[in-house]
Amino acid sequence: MSGSPIAFIDLAAQQRRLGERLSQAIGRVLSHGTYILGPEVAELEQRLAAFCGAAHCVTCANGTDALQLVMMAEGVGPGDAVFVPAFTFVATAEVVPPTGATPLFVDVREADFNLDPASLEAGVAEARRLGLRPRMVIAVDLFGHPADHDALSAICVREGMTLVDDAAQGFGGTYRGRHVGCLGDYTTTSFFPAKPLGCYGDGGAVFTDDAATAELLRSLRFHGKGGDKYDNVRIGLNSRLDTLQAAILLEKLAIxxxxxxxxxxxxxxxxxxxxxxxxxxxxxxxxxxxxxxxxxxxxxxxxxxxxxxxxxxxxxxxxxxxxxxxxxxxxxxxxxxxxxxxxxxxxxxxxxxxxxxxxxxxxxxxxxxxxxxxxxxxxxxxxxxx
Ligand SMILES: Cc1ncc(COP(=O)(O)O)c(C=O)c1O
Missing domain, CATH: 3.90.1150.10 (Aspartate Aminotransferase, domain 1)
Known part of the structure; x- marks a missing residue:
C-alpha cells in the first residue's frame, strides 16, 4: 500500500469547505430551541421543492419512512401488487409487506441498472394471474441515474397504477430536462449521510405536486394529527426531520x-x-x-x-x-x-x-x-x- 488512505466518500472534506457556516447554523437552532419542526424545516421544504420544481416537499425521519408514508397516503393494502426492482437497496421493498400488499420483483436493465419496462409489463400480467391488483410501481434511480420515467409512467397511466420514484440515490439528477423530484406521482429521497445530499444523521423527504396529498403526508408524519396535535384523525407515524438536520441540510443545499x-x-x-x-x-x-x-x-x-x-x-x-x-x-x-x-x-x-x-x-x-x-x-x- 502507498500514499494516504483514500476515502470512499469524503464527508470531512465537505465539512472543511462549509467551515463555520455549519456551527453557526447549529448555533441558531440551539438559540431558538425549536428542535421539532422549527423554522429551518419549513425553509428547507420550500428550498428543496424549488430546487427540483415540485409543488410540495414534506420532510420526514428517513428515506424508508418517506416510502412508508407514501404507502399509507395511498392506502396500499391486501390484494395489491407493488412492483419493485429486484436490484436495489432493501428499503425499496421493505415498506410493502407490512401494509399487507405483495411486493412483486421485476428485472432491471443493464444499461442504467434501473427498472425494465418490459419486465414490468410481464410483472403486471403475473400479478393478474395471481389474483392481485396491479397498484403501484416503485422505480429507483439507482446509483443516481434516473429510471426511464416516461416509459414507466405510460404503463402506470394505462394500468391505473401509482408511480413512486425512490430517489434516495437520484436526487439532483435530471431526466429529459426535468429534475428528479417531479417525475412520479410521488418522489421520495433520503438524507442518509452518504447520499449526494446527506445530513449528519437520518433524514428523508417526499415530494408531490398535490396540495391535499402534502397535507395528508404532514398529518401522517405527525401521529395522524388533525387540526391539533392531540386530535388524531388517522393512524400515523412519528417521522419528522429534526430541526438540527434541516439547518445542516440548508447549508449543504447551498453548495x-x-x-x-x-x-x-x-x-x-x-x-x-x-x-x-x-x-x-x-x-x-x-x-x-x-x-x-x-x-x-x-x-x-x-x-x-x-x-x-x-x-x-x-x-x-x-x-x-x-x-x-x-x-x-x-x-x-x-x-x-x-x-x-x-x-x-x-x-x-x-x-x-x-x-x-x-x-x-x-x-x-x-x-x-x-x-x-x-x-x-x-x-x-x-x-x-x-
Ligand atoms: C434506493 C434506496 N431507497 C431507500 C433508502 C432508504 O433510505 P434511509 O436509509 O434514509 O431510510 C436507501 C438508502 O440507502 C436507498 O438507497
Whole structure:
C-alpha cells in the first residue's frame, strides 16, 4: 500500500469547505430551541421543492419512512401488487409487506441498472394471474441515474397504477430536462449521510405536486394529527426531520449544485481514464439524462479479484448490492416475474463501485485508476498464463 488512505466518500472534506457556516447554523437552532419542526424545516421544504420544481416537499425521519408514508397516503393494502426492482437497496421493498400488499420483483436493465419496462409489463400480467391488483410501481434511480420515467409512467397511466420514484440515490439528477423530484406521482429521497445530499444523521423527504396529498403526508408524519396535535384523525407515524438536520441540510443545499458539477467532473475523468479496459463495462448515462452520481459502478466479471487487487493498493471499493432482493431470505416468499431476473442476478455478481464524491482530487483519482488498471492487467495475464 502507498500514499494516504483514500476515502470512499469524503464527508470531512465537505465539512472543511462549509467551515463555520455549519456551527453557526447549529448555533441558531440551539438559540431558538425549536428542535421539532422549527423554522429551518419549513425553509428547507420550500428550498428543496424549488430546487427540483415540485409543488410540495414534506420532510420526514428517513428515506424508508418517506416510502412508508407514501404507502399509507395511498392506502396500499391486501390484494395489491407493488412492483419493485429486484436490484436495489432493501428499503425499496421493505415498506410493502407490512401494509399487507405483495411486493412483486421485476428485472432491471443493464444499461442504467434501473427498472425494465418490459419486465414490468410481464410483472403486471403475473400479478393478474395471481389474483392481485396491479397498484403501484416503485422505480429507483439507482446509483443516481434516473429510471426511464416516461416509459414507466405510460404503463402506470394505462394500468391505473401509482408511480413512486425512490430517489434516495437520484436526487439532483435530471431526466429529459426535468429534475428528479417531479417525475412520479410521488418522489421520495433520503438524507442518509452518504447520499449526494446527506445530513449528519437520518433524514428523508417526499415530494408531490398535490396540495391535499402534502397535507395528508404532514398529518401522517405527525401521529395522524388533525387540526391539533392531540386530535388524531388517522393512524400515523412519528417521522419528522429534526430541526438540527434541516439547518445542516440548508447549508449543504447551498453548495449542492456545485457538488453535482464536481461529481460530473469526477465521473468524466473516470470514463476517460478507464475507457477501453478489457472486460470492464463503465457506467453509461442515457441520452437526455444527468446522473447525480451517487455511485460510480463498474461491471467486472471477476469483481472479487479486482476488489482484492484494489484493496492491496489501498483503494476502497464497495459492492452495491451482492444479492437481488428476490433471493434474500426475508423476501424469497414473495413473487418474482416469470423467467426470473437474469439481469439483476448478473449485476449482483459483477458490480463494483469506486470511490465517488465531489472532493476527489485528480492525484487521488489517478491512484484509483492505476489500481484498477493494474488489477485488470494482472487478472488478464493470469488468465493468459492459465
Ligand atoms: C434506493 C434506496 N431507497 C431507500 C433508502 C432508504 O433510505 P434511509 O436509509 O434514509 O431510510 C436507501 C438508502 O440507502 C436507498 O438507497
Amino acid at each position: 449542492f449544485e456545485d457538488e453535482l458539477a464536481d461529481r460530473q467532473a469526477v465521473a468524466a475523468r473516470y470514463a476517460e481514464a478507464l475507457k477501453g479496459l478489457n472486460a470492464v463495462t463503465l457506467p453509461r448515462v442515457a441520452e437526455g439524462c444527468v446522473s447525480a452520481w451517487a455511485q460510480y459502478t463498474l461491471l467486472v466479471p471477476d469483481r472479487d479479484a479486482l476488489a482484492a487487487a484494489c484493496k492491496d493498493k489501498g483503494v476502497p471499493t464497495a459492492v452495491y448490492y451482492p444479492i437481488p432482493l428476490n433471493r434474500q431470505t426475508g423476501y424469497a416468499m414473495h413473487p418474482t416475474v416469470p423467467g426470473g431476473v437474469p439481469v439483476s442476478d448478473r449485476l449482483a455478481a459483477q458490480v463494483l463501485s469506486l470511490p465517488m464524491h465531489p472532493y476527489l482530487d485528480v492525484a487521488t483519482q489517478d491512484r484509483i485508476v492505476a489500481a484498477v488498471r493494474s488489477g485488470i492487467g494482472a487478472m488478464a495475464s493470469s488468465v493468459a498464463g492459465a
